Amino acid sequence: MNKVIRFLPLILFVLLGILLFRGLSLDPNAMPSALEGKKFPQFSLTELQQQSKVLTTADFQPGIKLVNVWATWCPGCKYEHPFLLKIANDKRFALYGVNYKDERGEALKWLQQYKNPYQFTMFDGEGKLGMDLGVYGAPETFIVDHNNQIRKRFAGILDEVVWQQQFEPLLKQLQQEYQDSQANTQG
Amino acid sequence: MNMQIIQRLLTPISSFFIALFMAFSINAAPVDTYEFPDPVTKKRFQQLVYELRCPKCQNQNLADSNSMIAVDLRKQVYDMLIDGRSDMEIVNFMVERYGDYVLYRPKVSAATYLLWFGPIGFIVIGGIVIALFVRQSKEQSQPLSDEQKQQLNEILKD
Numbered sequence: 653m654n655k656v657i658r659f660l661p662l663i664l665f666v667l668l669g670i671l672l673f674r675g676l677s678l679d680p681n682a683m684p685s686a687l688e689g690k691k692f693p694q695f696s697l698t699e700l701q702q703q704s705k706v707l708t709t710a711d712f713q714p715g716i717k718l719v720n721v722w723a724t725w726c727p728g729c730k731y732e733h734p735f736l737l738k739i740a741n742d743k744r745f746a747l748y749g750v751n752y753k754d755e756r757g758e759a760l761k762w763l764q765q766y767k768n769p770y771q772f773t774m775f776d777g778e779g780k781l782g783m784d785l786g787v788y789g790a791p792e793t794f795i796v797d798h799n800n801q802i803r804k805r806f807a808g809i810l811d812e813v814v815w816q817q818q819f820e821p822l823l824k825q826l827q828q829e830y831q832d833s834q835a836n837t838q839g
Numbered sequence: 840m841n842m843q844i845i846q847r848l849l850t851p852i853s854s855f856f857i858a859l860f861m862a863f864s865i866n867a868a869p870v871d872t873y874e875f876p877d878p879v880t881k882k883r884f885q886q887l888v889y890e891l892r893c894p895k896c897q898n899q900n901l902a903d904s905n906s907m908i909a910v911d912l913r914k915q916v917y918d919m920l921i922d923g924r925s926d927m928e929i930v931n932f933m934v935e936r937y938g939d940y941v942l943y944r945p946k947v948s949a950a951t952y953l954l955w956f957g958p959i960g961f962i963v964i965g966g967i968v969i970a971l972f973v974r975q976s977k978e979q980s981q982p983l984s985d986e987q988k989q990q991l992n993e994i995l996k997d
Contacts, residue, residue: 657971686938753907779911786936788894788908 685805686786692719692800693784700751700759700773707774709800716745716826717796720770720810721782723754724762726790732809733766739815740769744827745795749773752782752790795822798830871910873917880920887916887929890944894937 687693692709699705720736722729740747749770751759756775763773776782785794786805795804804822806814875881888901893909901909901916912933919929933941945951983991 654975657968660968686934686936783911783915783936786894786938788937 685802687794687802688805690802692794692796692802693781695774695776695781695784697774697776697781700749700756700763700775703756703775707772711772712748712796712800713746713771715798715830716823717800718745718747719750719785719794719796720747721750721752721785721787721790721792721794723752723790724758725754728809729791730766732791732811733769735810735812735815736769737767739810744823746771750781750785751775751777752787753777753779795819795826797826798833871913871917876921883926884917884920887920887926888913890942891916891930891933892941892943894941900943 692712694709696706696708699707718739722732736747747770749772751773754775754777756777759773759775763770774781779787785792789807791809793806793810794802795806797803803826804818806818808814810819873884875884885902891901891912893899893901893904893906893912895906895908896904899909901913915932916929919932924932930942939946939948939950945954947955
């Protein structure tokens with residue numbers, strides 16, 4: 653008993669050390685998304701290019717969707733844009749844009765100047781959809797599966813490394829899930 | 840007028856100005872121009888923005904931050920209050936979108952048991968350790984035998 657007590661401080665110290673050391677490697681910016689696993693929020697927003705056209709979740713194509721939140725005031729979005737153009741032709745998913753808290757004129761100019769990677773862009777001038785998506789900055793990218801369920805939220809700039817590490821594996825998995833669900837409905 | 844007098848005068852004057860500037864620099868929080876129908880709603884608003892954490896900034900609450908998202912969320916809190924929603928509904932609205940991260944007062948859940956009850960646990964552990972030590976030292980201290988008392992007296996005589 654005496655010996656155990658003598659070593660107790662050392663044991664506690666080591667345990668505390670392990671706990672704190674682990675804390676060092678945690679990213680304080682990483683914020684668990686509250687929306688992963690939930691349905692994509694309902695929205696009713698005008699299209700960026702065509703103010704008279706109202707878009708809802710019904711306008712999404714079936715299958716996998718990537719929803720990218722961007723704005724002209726966001727430097728990271730400009731940096732990310734060439735990569736979005738690169739993945740825009742990927743047939744596995746449809747890429748949609750949410751123009752978040754922006755000026756319509758500025759955003760239109762942006763898409764003309766830098767080319768448009770999106771199937772369509774929802775104009776969210778007030779940031780209402782952004783708030784429902786839990787967006788706290790731009791750029792952010794969401795992966796939405798064929799059931800309109802949000803499967804991933806990525807806050808930050810998309811690039812090749814992030815894509816290979818975090819998006820590719822999930823896309824493969826979702827593609828499989830989509831194919832399985834189609835096979836089930838047919839069979 | 841010689842230099843010494845000037846220097847003697849300068850010290851209280853400069854400390855006065857330092858104190859003055861410090862007094863004014865404390866209040867740097869952003870000011871919104873919201874109008875409240877009654878003082879209770881105002882109080883609730885202040886309490887909510889004080890306890891909700893700004894999602895963009897790590898160590899600031901909504902009340903302190905001037906980031907775009909904090910401004911938006913303050914407005915959201917205000918709109919919901921005016922709309923007649925309860926504090927609970929507003930907090931849930933935020934948690935649904937931004938997760939438990941936005942709560943400066945974490946919920947009691949399996950993930951936060953350690954946080955909430957850890958301190959109590961430490962007090963209990965500390966109490967047990969102290970009790971063990973006290974008991975041990977009691978057991979070890981035996982009364983002196985007559986022989987030992989005599990020896991002690993002889994040593995103290997010198």
